[in-house]
Amino acid sequence: MKIAVDLMGGDKAPEVIIEGCSIFLNGGTDSNLHLVGSKIAVEKAKSLSVLKDCSFDICEDFISMKESMHSFSKNRDETSINRAMKLHKSGVVDAVFSAGNSGAIIYTAMDILGKLDSSLSPALLTLVPKTDLKYLVLLDIGGSGNRLVEKDYLLYLAKSGSDFYKYFFDSDSPKVGLLNIGEERYKGTHEHTLAFNELESSSLNFSGNIEGDKIFDTDIDVLVTDGFTGNIILKLMESFYDIMTKKFDDIGVSKLIRNSNYYPKDLKYENIGGALLLGVDGNVTIGHGKSTPRAIASGLGFAERYYKKTSVEKN
Helix, strand or coil: CEEEEECCCCCCCCHHHHHHHHHHHHCCCCCEEEEEECHHHHHHHHCCHHHCCCEEEECCECCCCCCCHHHHCCCCCCEHHHHHHHHHHCCCCCEEEECCCHHHHHHHHHHHCCECCCCCCCEEEEEEECCCCCEEEEECCCCCCCCCCCHHHHHHHHHHHHHHHHHHHCCCCCEEEEECCCCCCCCCCHHHHHHHHHHHCCCCEEEEEECHHHCCCCCCCEEECCHHHHHHHHHHHHHHHHHHHHHHHHHCCHHHHHCCCCCHHHHCHHHCCCEEEECECCCEEECCCCCCHHHHHHHHHHHHHHHHHHHHHHC
């Protein structure tokens, strides 16, 4: 497969993105990269032997991390992320990866690739580690923004998450949970209770409501929530590694903990490195703006594995 990479997206682009691409290709992948960025960024990438066989597109305009939707939705049709999406739309590449402005990426994906369902907002899906060392599919983590979530959207997330888990982990009947303030069926907003009732009678393997204290210590495989809450959960989880390792260092037990089955390194966001954008007619993976080179490489690997898994399923 070939992945278009936005060299200009991220807090420390293009250097971190270029290094991440190098790590990815040095990892033995059979995928190819199409790198999109400014002339300076492209020249930096070409200077590395591991990237010399990549395809390149020079595009001087790019969307910064701090720009608002108003600035990038008007007369900005030749930005690096725009060019990457056009390459995907035309079939030159099979997927797009960017660690840039998530709002801009989502807007551009909808504009160029189109939505699969005009009535539903896109969603972002990622994987988070549990205490049993298995991964939990968490969605939405920000695709729907600050919008109030209705029953139909929660149902859409549940089915999408279940389908993803089946493809990605070769599982027949993943367990789906609905994040809520209590286990009882009547807890939560009116939309949550409606969603609970429909999920219970659906063909999905619905396990009921899941409270916040069970997110990382549960037997469910897919956790459904709104994008606002999901994004907070993700950012909180990302802080665990730094907090725990600092505390372990302070009390002098780092070596002991490293020998345990569940060490904080399993919580590092670098291990996955990206979130899949659901609801658009294409394959788009969004990396964290603060990504390290290792996180970029992991994000590209995540995009690659998802594409290959779904391609096999479709065939």
